[in-house]
Amino acid sequence: MIIVLKPGATQGEVDEVDGKIRSFGLSSHISRGVERTIIGAIGDERKMDAEAFEGMECVEKVLRILKPYKLVSRDFQKEDTVVTVLGQKVGGDTIALFAGPCSVEGRDMMVGIAERVAAAGATFLRGGAFKPRTSPYAFQGLGEEGLRYLAEARAATGLPVATELMDPRDIDVVMKYADVIQIGARNMQNFRLLTEVGKLDKPVILKRGMSATIVEWLMSAEYIASQGNRQIILCERGVRTFETETRNTFDVSAIPVVKGLSHLPVIADPSHAAGKVGLVAPLAAAAIAAGADGLMIEVHDRPEKALSDGPQSLKPDAFRDVVARLTKIASAVGRRVGNA
Amino acid sequence: MIIVLKPGATQGEVDEVDGKIRSFGLSSHISRGVERTIIGAIGDERKMDAEAFEGMECVEKVLRILKPYKLVSRDFQKEDTVVTVLGQKVGGDTIALFAGPCSVEGRDMMVGIAERVAAAGATFLRGGAFKPRTSPYAFQGLGEEGLRYLAEARAATGLPVATELMDPRDIDVVMKYADVIQIGARNMQNFRLLTEVGKLDKPVILKRGMSATIVEWLMSAEYIASQGNRQIILCERGVRTFETETRNTFDVSAIPVVKGLSHLPVIADPSHAAGKVGLVAPLAAAAIAAGADGLMIEVHDRPEKALSDGPQSLKPDAFRDVVARLTKIASAVGRRVGNA
């Protein structure tokens, strides 16, 4: 950590900063420049709180040298993490393909879509039983009933099931049915929930918050990892910007950036990023080209009647066609898409 | 709701949209323009899901006419809501003054600061016992121990206590000690938590999410109100932008905008908005000038030793001076600041 003092800092102030650094167990190096005095803290800066220095009168700014996350960093683990569930992998040569409806709306609907997406090459099923909805008056999901239909869909297809957990009080019921737990964008900094899933022995998809920096996203992954659960899958789903032609702005750069900073697999959710069905295929292709380890795509048999996210859901036939296109892109980067 | 069809939409498609509108119990009006056919849905559009139409092939865009929130809107209730707790008000002529440390760090510290801020004119105490921290390695709050110290501070000063609730599982313990429950920015769309506090008989401060639009913020308030709890206080604390000189960008416009759209009181948190102690006074003054009903200001006796948010915390003496400056601004808009 580098602490830059304001012009005119006194010797007493320099000593105060120096003393505080030592109180954290680090040593310091003082450098008096032409315009500013700069103090470097030598040792593991993660033990020190930058704010402790920013709160001092004489300090102009504090610059961090090290990354604030550790367990999830590429520095900590060189080789890629591969998450395996019921024989399906996320990470490695095969691009994982999560597909299914936004919300589970009924048994036949869920099982029917599951069979269609499985036939088209999906390797994981997705479907929401607990739904975070902006309006209190909108459909909130079927709850445990929805989870049961997901389990039936798993039984019918053999594919593992990913579903969202919104509340620590639902852990038991969700654990009973789900193979992969999803933490939604709005809960990326629900730290209590992160702490709880960190204690589970079940893979977790951590969606990026809609205004989360990449560092904050990795810090949330660190929350989970710090409790013991290292089976973490990051999911880019678009960030919030001023642009209104798309629901969110899909941050495709985040994929290679995260692959550089962390050993965790990264998947992309082009359905939520775009909010428009016509953009799902080009964004999915872009994600694969940029190095994504998987895709999460919404599929609905009757999007115009969907209880949520209709505008961005593909029909099963369209999904099959999209997978065919993606297969070529994947091949160009030396990978394959799901079971297609 | 206005549904704009793509150029070349067929009569069959027009009929399909028309049928769907009627299925929601509304009637429709079809207008064929030079370049587009437009269909207006007549009736309470809140009963219809815009997505149901956006998912249709023939639809170009869907425009909402009505606001998606109702109970919290100024249309629903003309007169201002005033929240009263232990004789202290939020809303009305007096600008409420919430003051105290970011985190409760100990008994003497909490009671000491409480006495100082009470003497300076504060009308509510604030202090976090459960802290949402970006890093899993940072101080997470004292939990129930912290709540007990808050209760002691209340006993010493007579002022009501506001503190953050992060997890539905903590409701009982927080209800036991707190007078006002705070929902933090990161939980503004934790809909399960909103639903739970909506069932309580206790005022709620709802902080704006760091990338929440004003409409989304009001929708989260609607979640609380829809469960029965109408004692809601909105709190602007800055939004996330590209600017890096301040921690967040304090959206002062949100204050008059929300006062126009809603009957709920709005307070401002200049400490979190700016992240720098030198900006607290000018932003607090700006908030009052723009019509805020209250302020939430972090005060710490030794900011350079604070376990969180040191850089933005005022010392008690500085707080007293800031209150004196604010008193003049409040007087210019015909109000008074706290008990000062």
Next chain:
Amino acid sequence: MIIVLKPGATQGEVDEVDGKIRSFGLSSHISRGVERTIIGAIGDERKMDAEAFEGMECVEKVLRILKPYKLVSRDFQKEDTVVTVLGQKVGGDTIALFAGPCSVEGRDMMVGIAERVAAAGATFLRGGAFKPRTSPYAFQGLGEEGLRYLAEARAATGLPVATELMDPRDIDVVMKYADVIQIGARNMQNFRLLTEVGKLDKPVILKRGMSATIVEWLMSAEYIASQGNRQIILCERGVRTFETETRNTFDVSAIPVVKGLSHLPVIADPSHAAGKVGLVAPLAAAAIAAGADGLMIEVHDRPEKALSDGPQSLKPDAFRDVVARLTKIASAVGRRVGNA
């Protein structure tokens, strides 16, 4: 255009809005709903100024039905525009490949890099002679001397030259040497400059402003087109967001969105978008996968000594390798990359 009146609007106010619509030569349709009166303007709404209505006391909001741009829209021209310069195309099956240094720094440097990128498959040369620099103390470009070196590089390779125009006063000198004129992101709304290049008979690359919406970008293209110049190439180069790991956030969605809204070709500049050399290849691949018609890539023989944009410039050998990777992606979408 749909004009929504405030609740309680009087008949006199309705008449006033109606009269104003008619004054623009359109007719109107009045619909009295349960909560709001809505007035639709029937005819070409581009003749009306939305602000004229927003300024009226009784108006709650104004909703546009039509797009504000016309000549550059896909509605106006169904088939794709293909720009051809010295036998090289932008649009069509071949993905155009603009390559060269950020700034022209000398004759040998420019010609040398040009020969290397031409050998690697580039179809256009790029290089800045007039440079927009954030600091007045930074290198501002070689001016006409730089343009002469670009012309020499064209003579050596046969490739057309693209270079930036910053000032209407430089039009004559830039026209003397350049084959394609580039309007930089910071000048996307320099309307006087747009008007001037609209009068030229020379293709124009219009970079997206760093906080420009897609609609604003297309409106700036409309400025050029409205003056007669239809040889416009749009270039996505990243937008400004809160993320700090990348210089800008590359908005890959903009590519398919713009291809849907407009007939103009769209290229991508992954070098500026990312600001980091390691991200150029994945972002270029993503752009092709998403449907881009071309790429603009910075290449420098000694990036660590570059007078501008060193961190994001590829060395010629690395450029050749990147092109080889991109060739596979292009093939997967049925296209080829430059002359590679």
Next chain:
Amino acid sequence: MIIVLKPGATQGEVDEVDGKIRSFGLSSHISRGVERTIIGAIGDERKMDAEAFEGMECVEKVLRILKPYKLVSRDFQKEDTVVTVLGQKVGGDTIALFAGPCSVEGRDMMVGIAERVAAAGATFLRGGAFKPRTSPYAFQGLGEEGLRYLAEARAATGLPVATELMDPRDIDVVMKYADVIQIGARNMQNFRLLTEVGKLDKPVILKRGMSATIVEWLMSAEYIASQGNRQIILCERGVRTFETETRNTFDVSAIPVVKGLSHLPVIADPSHAAGKVGLVAPLAAAAIAAGADGLMIEVHDRPEKALSDGPQSLKPDAFRDVVARLTKIASAVGRRVGNA
């Protein structure tokens, strides 16, 4: 400047960085930490280009210690700059009040409004003769004819005139009539225009670009100052965010931040920031409370017929009432508003 090397950097790489620092005429200090080697450059880092280091293979990141601007910084000049024009001041105890229509639309209109705003306390007139409009089909301003009307308005009131310059080719005609030159938000990084106005002996209002950081804004001011013109007035007018209830998000924090970093006066434009007439008064009050040195307010006698910016323009009577309210706020911070 602090240069952080990647883990595992070799001695040869350390030497290379060291050599480059020395080549800029600075000396260096090498510090080998537990996880990273850090090299500090000692001397005036403004002479060095951060990019020169970021482009090196072995460099992880580069941290600046000093501010990149100099002449406009508070470090360079402690006392506030006060700009004086025809006896009117910007800076100091009186809050300057720029008022007038968005566009000059005619002689009688301009002179009439000028007389009304002068009577209400305005100290400067504003009015656009050259207008930057998003659409090529919108009214573009009266040009020199408009400037003549501004001069007539000055003659009628004795107040100095501020008007926008968009193009270096218009300098002579604008200089003939204007007392203060305004550079609009869209031209904040039109560096050629900044360089030209830097050579003039006339005060310049520099509006903040809609996605400009405070540092970039000050760098644009530095462009002007570096050419000799130190009569610079900064104007905050809102930045672009995701919020759609307001046209821009007025960054009130920028006012105290800039007052801390720079000696230049800062004014606020609440009309453009909000885009809604009802928000002008609260935002103007907030700006004064936060320390602004002036306000720029749009006034139109018939906003509903204005050729631009009608929705945000006050009528003259409303302007007079707003000034009366602002006078109280100004008094609370020990200042007066214009001639009111």
